Amino acid sequence: MSFQQDPYGTGSPYLDGQMLVAMPGMMDERFARAVIYVCAHSPEGAMGIILNRPAGNLNMPDLLVQLEIVPEPERIHLPERVGRIQVLMGGPVETSRGFVLHSPDFHLAQSTLPIDDGVCLTATIDILRAIAQGRGPQQAVLALGYAGWGAGQLEHELQANGWLICPADAELIFSTPAEIRYEMALRRIGIEPAMLSMDAGHA
Template sequence: METASKRPKSGAAKKPAAKARGDGPSYLDGQLLIAMPVMEDERFARSVIYICAHSSEGAMGIIVNRPAGSIDFPELLVQLDIVEKPEQIKLPDHAESMKVLRGGPVETGRGFVLHSSDFFIKDATLPIDDGICLTATVDILKAIAGGTGPKHAILALGYAGWAPGQLENEIQENGWLHCDADADLIFGDDIEDKYDRALHKLGIEPGMLSAEAGHA
C-alpha cells in the first residue's frame, strides 16, 4: 500500500522470499531483534524489530517501538481516500486507536500492517509465526476502517532490510540480541517501554549491557 507519493532515493536490499521454519538454525523469522548499546546507527538505537523474513537472501523486519510522530491513523485513512473526513467519527474504536509506527528506513512511503492471524487476504497476506501475519495492501486498511479487520494490528511506515549475510554479521559483532516474540511486545500500547521489556524477557537489566562491543 502506498501511503505517500515520495519514494526513497537510495537503493535497498530485496525483501527475501518467505521461508519455512527450520530451513536453517540461524534464521530468525518470527523473532525479535533487540539493539545493543553499541549500535552506532541512530536509526536503530534502542530499537525492537520483529523479523518478518530471514533467509540466505537477506532479512526484512518491522521496528515495533518507534512511533511515527504526529501521524494519526484516522487522518491517514482520509489522505488515502479510504474514508471521507466526516466519516472519521464513525470509525471502530480499534481503528481510532491504531498505532502508526516508523517501521524502518527502507520504503518509508509504503505501509506494512503486522496483525493477528484472524485476518487473511489470499495472495497478499504473509503468515510469519505464532499467529502473526504481514499484509501490505490497502485492502487491510479498508477492512480495519470498516470493522472487519484483524483483532490486533499495527501500521508501520517503511521497513528494515538486510543484504545476504549482513544481519548475521551484525549479530556476530554484538550489534543485536534476539528473543522469542509475543503478541504483547508487538501490539502493546506501551511503545516506549518495549525495549526494556524485551530485555527483561531475556532476563537482562538494561544497565547490565556494556556499551563496548565484545566477543565470547
C-alpha cells in the same frame, strides 16, 4: 559453529518471527535502541519492522483520511478500535509504504504472510479498507517503511554483537506501549536495561 548450524540457539538458522534488540554499542543511529520484529530471513537477506518508533502525531484515523480510504466527514464513524492501532516508523526503507503486523484472525489470499502462530504481515491497501470497515484483524500495528539487510548482512551484525535475539510474542507487539518495548524485550531475555548501559559502573 557455522551459521547453518544455528549459532543463535533458535532451533532454526533463520530468525523469522524473532525480535532483534539493539545493543548499546549499535553504530547505526537509525537503529539505536531499536526493537525489530523479523518478518523474513533467508540466504538472500532479511526484512523486519521497528516496533518502538511511534510515527509522531500521525494516527490511524488520520492516515485513513490521507489515503482517501475514508472521507473526512466519515472519520467520526470509524470503529473505536481503529483509533487504538499504533502507527510506527517501521524502518528507513520505503517509508511511504505501509506494512500491517496483525493477529491471524484476518487473511487476504495472495497478500497475507503468516510469520508465526500469533503474527501475520499484510502490506496491501485492502487491509486498511477492511480495518476502516470494522472487518480487520482484532490486533494490529501499522508501520511506515521497514528495515532491510542484504545477503549475509544481518549475520555479520549478529556476529559483531550488534543485536540481541529475543523471542517475540503477540503481547509485546500489539499490547505493549511502543515507548517501553525496548525495556520489556530486554527483560524477556533476563537482562535489566541498566545492565546494558554503556556508562554502567562495575559491580
